[in-house]
Amino acid sequence: MPFLQKSDLLFAIKSSLLTTITGGDDNIIGEICSGVTQEMKSYIATRYSADTLFAATGENRHKALVQYGRDMAIYRIYALTTTIPQQRVDRFKAAIDFLKDVSGEKINLYGANVGAITASTIYVRSGGNDKRENYQT
Numbered sequence: 001m002p003f004l005q006k007s008d009l010l011f012a013i014k015s016s017l018l019t020t021i022t023g024g025d026d027n028i029i030g031e032i033c034s035g036v037t038q039e040m041k042s043y044i045a046t047r048y049s050a051d052t053l054f055a056a057t058g059e060n061r062h063k064a065l066v067q068y069g070r071d072m073a074i075y076r077i078y079a080l081t082t083t084i085p086q087q088r089v090d091r092f093k094a095a096i097d098f099l100k101d102v103s104g105e106k107i108n109l110y111g112a113n114v115g116a117i118t119a120s121t122i123y124v125r126s127g128g129n130d131k132r133e134n135y136q137t
Contacts, residue, residue, distance in 0.1 A: 040069055
């Protein structure tokens, strides 16, 4: 079962509008949802076990990932048309910013039960202050 499904999208877009844009072809929706999942995995995999996280189904899925995945998928569906509503553009950018922040270790996926964070986050910071030039000429 895929991480994102058509039923997830119906929380944010009317079924009639979705059918109009895709011409009633559920394969288009499936391809877009799969592509969005792969894109999200590429961001998440830098810190978390993406395969474990995205293997979850139903109520076990991480709610924030479902929400941002939905926003990304609806943006891509609107991209099939000639105009994309500004709200969809803004939500898509917010989703990408969220994923970049997770990847850049600025945000943790609270409640994500995916085991240990990857070894890249276990580090010791070393170094010192910048060298000063304290002399008179």
